[in-house]
Amino acid sequence: MEHTTVISPAEIEKQLSYCQAVAERNARRPEEKLLAFVDTYGCQQNEADSECIRGYLEQMGFGFTHDEEQARIIVINTCAIREHAEQRVFGNVGALVHVKRRHPDTLICLCGCMVQQPHAAKKLRESYRHVDLVFGPHALWKFPEMVHTLLTQRGRVFQTPDVAGSIAEGIPVVRQDSIKAWVSIMYGCNNFCSYCVVPYVRGRERSRKPQDILAEVRRLVEEGYKDITLLGQNVNSYGKDLDKPTDFADLLEAVNAIPGDFLIRFMTSHPKDATQRLFETMARCEKVAPVLHLPFQAGNDRVLKVMNRRHTRAEYLEKIRRLKALIPDIVLTSDIIVGFPGETTEEFEDTLRVLEEVRFDALFTFIYSPRPGTPAAEMDDPMSREEKLANFNRLTALQDAISEEKHAAYVGKTLRCLIDGLSDDSRYDLTARTPGNRLLRVVGAAAPGQFRDVKITGANKWSLFGELV
Numbered sequence: 288m289e290h291t292t293v294i295s296p297a298e299i300e301k302q303l304s305y306c307q308a309v310a311e312r313n314a315r316r317p318e319e320k321l322l323a324f325v326d327t328y329g330c331q332q333n334e335a336d337s338e339c340i341r342g343y344l345e346q347m348g349f350g351f352t353h354d355e356e357q358a359r360i361i362v363i364n365t366c367a368i369r370e371h372a373e374q375r376v377f378g379n380v381g382a383l384v385h386v387k388r389r390h391p392d393t394l395i396c397l398c399g400c401m402v403q404q405p406h407a408a409k410k411l412r413e414s415y416r417h418v419d420l421v422f423g424p425h426a427l428w429k430f431p432e433m434v435h436t437l438l439t440q441r442g443r444v445f446q447t448p449d450v451a452g453s454i455a456e457g458i459p460v461v462r463q464d465s466i467k468a469w470v471s472i473m474y475g476c477n478n479f480c481s482y483c484v485v486p487y488v489r490g491r492e493r494s495r496k497p498q499d500i501l502a503e504v505r506r507l508v509e510e511g512y513k514d515i516t517l518l519g520q521n522v523n524s525y526g527k528d529l530d531k532p533t534d535f536a537d538l539l540e541a542v543n544a545i546p547g548d549f550l551i552r553f554m555t556s557h558p559k560d561a562t563q564r565l566f567e568t569m570a571r572c573e574k575v576a577p578v579l580h581l582p583f584q585a586g587n588d589r590v591l592k593v594m595n596r597r598h599t600r601a602e603y604l605e606k607i608r609r610l611k612a613l614i615p616d617i618v619l620t621s622d623i624i625v626g627f628p629g630e631t632t633e634e635f636e637d638t639l640r641v642l643e644e645v646r647f648d649a650l651f652t653f654i655y656s657p658r659p660g661t662p663a664a665e666m667d668d669p670m671s672r673e674e675k676l677a678n679f680n681r682l683t684a685l686q687d688a689i690s691e692e693k694h695a696a697y698v699g700k701t702l703r704c705l706i707d708g709l710s711d712d713s714r715y716d717l718t719a720r721t722p723g724n725r726l727l728r729v730v731g732a733a734a735p736g737q738f739r740d741v742k743i744t745g746a747n748k749w750s751l752f753g754e755l756v
């Protein structure tokens with residue numbers, strides 16, 4: 288594998304000139320409004336990548352649609368984290384065969400994590416002949432060039448180089464939201480948790496320069512964004528690869544110093560690298576939202592070791608205790624895998640005990656899914672699907688009860704919340720988020736994008752209810 292490549296500004300200029308060339312071809316068909324459909328699976332990292340794809344498409348003269356029949360280019364940005372994610376993509380791509388038959392000049396493109404896996408790329412090459420373009424995360428920066436090649440030459444294009452990864456600044460973006468924005472601060476992952484495909488498909492950790500990140504956040508704040516999430520698979524190792532080493536706490540502090548009324552969030556943190564310095568910085572920085580997503584995956588030390596998480600249950604709990612001491616109203620969320628190969632029901636019960644001790648506000652829970660090429664996929668996995676499901680149900684039942692109790696404790700409080708949209712439930716006018724990012728439905732009149740005091744009047748396990756003060 289090569290080292291990280293920095294894509295030069297001249298390379299991105301060249302891509303923008305390919306956009307121009309495509310736009311000129313498109314302009315020759317003024318009778319037709321050329322539309323693009325971008326469909327995104329997976330995590331926020333993929334959402335952020337899709338914003339770059341839309342940015343390039345806009346430069347090529349495309350408008351946007353959600354209707355496959357109307358689209359002259361379809362881009363599906365895929366995920367590989369669990370088998371189910373892959374099956375959904377293959378199902379939907381299979382169905383596009385009919386769209387291609389009706390509109391042979393529609394370009395069908397697949398990108399993202401799933402296609403970076405050799406088995407998936409092979410399947411697409413051999414059995415999904417209606418797919419014109421396949422490119423992995425490392426090739427995204429040259430999307431315009433690949434589209435141009437498709438339009439000017441015959442044949443299909445496959446670009447899934449197995450490299451350490453690249454960093455490119457200056458790709459145009461079209462954001463989906465006008466209040467909340469994603470800002471990637473680093474790409475890739477070096478952790479190789481034994482169940483996880485991400486390091487294989489997203490390459491090695493590489494950080495953007497602080498000045499590029501700060502300039503982007505400053506621009507977003509000027510444009511009126513109120514809720515900015517700094518993204519990376521493991522933000523706590525931000526900066527380690529930079530010429531002038533810096534760390535994530537320094538970056539948070541610098542983002543916090545940007546003038547303006549906005550919230551800063553970040554994800555994901557890895558427990559092994561979540562430091563006291565980070566917690567102190569969070570406590571000190573008034574714009575950093577009082578919320579931490581800190582995945583612990585499993586509560587048993589033997590399982591954590593085989594998962595290659597490199598932290599113990601006691602270390603995790605100690606970090607949570609210290610964080611709560613600094614920020615008593617911290618909202619905590621986590622990811623959990625149930626049914627890792629060899630995890631017994633007794634070991635799984637250690638996970639339940641972590642829930643009882645920490646009392647998370649919410650959880651993202653998954654049943655283990657074997658990923659080809661990862662060490663865990665080769666491990667003995669004797670537990671039946673039924674047993675795993677029973678454990679999974681015990682886990683969600685316990686968390687539901689905790690979430691309900693935690694939400695009930697909000698009732699009667701008044702919090703400064705960010706109004707983020709209009710409610711689809713007719714009993715409420717607006718949707719909002721608490722500082723800790725809990726969902727709130729609100730009665731009253733306010734424009735989305737405002738911070739307003741909301742009195743919490745009700746709650747259930749999923750959501751809070753309130754009225755503007």
Ligand code: SAH
Pocket residue numbers: 368369482483484485519520521555556557582584622623624653654655656657658
């Ligand atoms: N970088 C983040 C997680 C990214 S993936 C972190 O380390 O916290 C999001 C979540 O998907 C993981 O936290 C894990 O809980 C889950 N996950 C990853 N691989 C999985 C697999 N093979 N089966 C089931 N869940 C998985």
Ligand code: SF4
Pocket residue numbers: 476477478479480483484485486520521557
């Ligand atoms: Fe996957 Fe672990 Fe990296 Fe998260 S830290 S992306 S779970 S390998």
Ligand code: F3S
Pocket residue numbers: 328329330331332333365366367368399400401484485489
């Ligand atoms: Fe999926 Fe890739 Fe994200 S595998 S979860 S889209 S990093």
